Structures are given as structure tokens and as C-alpha cells.
């Protein structure tokens with residue numbers, strides 16, 4: 001039996017995943033690590049305590065024991081190695097060997113991978129990217145996660161996570177990115193920035209959550225200001241997407257993360273805008289919406 005874990009800035013989830021890539025049972029807990037942990041040691045303790053309690057609950061509820069676990073996969077933001085969480089700036093973690101720590105409790109194979117890559121693997125094997133040999137997964141949410149497949153293989157460099165498509169620089173004088181550079185694709189395309197800009201542009205309350213911003217936009221979709229705002233966002237996303245098509249010539253690009261909650265509004269406009277920037281106008285490609293939604297990280301992690 002396989003277990004997938006998804007560690008995020010605001011929650012940690014664990015799920016039992018079957019051979020068809022379906023989550024049989026899931027445990028989730030909202031934790032804002034950056035706020036509740038004062039030190040890296042404390043953040044590490046909280047992560048381990050949360051994961052072990054979630055796994056133990058899953059085992060109990062489903063009549064399994066620890067020895068039934070064939071593997072555990074962990075999806076994490078940042079730049080993990082095969083064993084360590086690394087560079088989780090917003091979660092107080094610099095470098096943490098989570099595999100050694102979990103092995104004290106679970107005597108099984110445990111692997112770690114970047115969450116964008118895990119979600120991409122899930123969409124490629126079980127979701128909307130199935131059947132496409134050359135394809136890209138882009139998760140537009142808090143940041144921009146990404147995975148590139150050529151000839152069915154996830155492209156993986158030797159040293160780091162690589163293929164950080166969110167950090168290609170679109171405008172060197174643009175807004176500051178979390179990575180320190182200016183004008184990364186992420187600063188234009190992430191739904192977090194979209195939300196922040198919408199709050200400013202439409203004078204919404206500062207603590208407006210994503211759902212409220214979405215409600216406002218849907219309610220005022222015919223207003224000229226909202227149209228201009230969305231067109232500007234999509235224009236910038238299109239520049240990044242066209243760059244990716246020009247570089248990789250994928251057969252398909254799938255969009256995941258909160259971007260997919262706006263798919264009926266965004267996708268038709270995006271398809272039109274991308275065409276303008278294509279180097280090779282004969283290029284054939286599809287722009288798709290991810291199928292696995294929030295489960296992609298867990299499902300992909302269980303595949304590691």
C-alpha cells in the first residue's frame with residue numbers, strides 16, 4: 001500500500017493511493033508553519049508530528065499496520081534533494097533530512113520530490129496529460145510549479161530540481177519575486193499575485209480571500225475595468241506560455257492550481273493570446289486544465 005504526502009505552506013495532507021492512482025482515504029490539517037513555528041527545529045517537529053499522526057489515523061481507519069506500507073512519497077515546495085526538504089523560506093525550513101527522521105518510525109522506502117514535479121507526474125500518468133509524450137504541467141497557485149516531459153520522461157537535471165519555469169524572467173524591471181529577482185513569470189502568473197492585484201485594482205478589503213476575489217470578478221465580469229484587468233493578466237500569462245511552447249514544442253500544456261477555478265474565463269482568452277507570440281505558427285498544441293485538482297500532489301508523491 002502506497003502513501004503520498006503533500007506538504008504546503010498552509011496545510012499538510014496524507015493519502016493512501018491505490019494502483020489506479022486513486023486516493024482511497026485522506027487526512028488533512030491546516031497549518032501555517034511560517035506563523036506557528038518560531039524556529040527551524042520547531043517547524044521540523046511540527047511537520048513530523050503531523051505526518052505521523054495522519055499516517056497513523058489512515059492505518060487505523062483502513063485496518064492496515066505499518067508493515068503494509070510499501071512506500072511513502074513526499075511532495076514539497078522548494079528545491080528538495082531525494083531525502084531533504086530545502087529552501088522552504090515561508091515555512092522556516094532551510095535544510096531538513098525528513099527521510100531519516102521518518103525512517104525512525106516507518107521502515108519502508110521514502111522519497112522526496114518537488115511538488116510541481118509530483119503533480120505533473122500525476123497528471124501525466126492518470127490525468128489530463130495521459131497520452132501526450134511531450135507535455136508541460138504548470139501549477140498556477142501561490143507560486144508557479146512546473147514539470148516538463150519529453151518522450152514521456154520527466155526532465156530532471158543532476159544538481160537541483162530544475163525546470164523552474166516560474167522563474168524565467170519576463171521583465172527585468174518587473175515586480176520583485178520571492179526568489180529575489182524581478183519580473184519572473186511567477187510574479188505575473190501566480191494566482192496569489194492575481195488576487196493581490198485584484199484587491200488593489202478594485203479596492204476590495206485587504207484580507208479578501210481567494211474565493212471572495214473570484215466572486216467579485218464573476219459578478220462584475222461584464223464591467224470594462226474587470227475585462228481590462230483580466231486581459232492584462234492573460235496577456236502576461238500568454239507571453240510565458242508562448243515562450244514555453246517556442247522552447248519545448250509540447251503537444252499539450254496542462255494548467256493546475258487555483259488557475260483552474262477560472263478556466264471558463266481564462267482559457268478561451270489565453271488560447272487566442274498565445275497564438276500571437278508563437279515563433280512557429282504551424283505549431284500544434286493543446287492548452288488543457290488539470291483533472292486531479294488538489295489531489296495531484298498526493299497522487300504524484302505516491303508514484304515516486
Ligand SMILES: [Zn+2]
Nearest residue numbers: 167177179184
Ligand atoms: Zn523568481
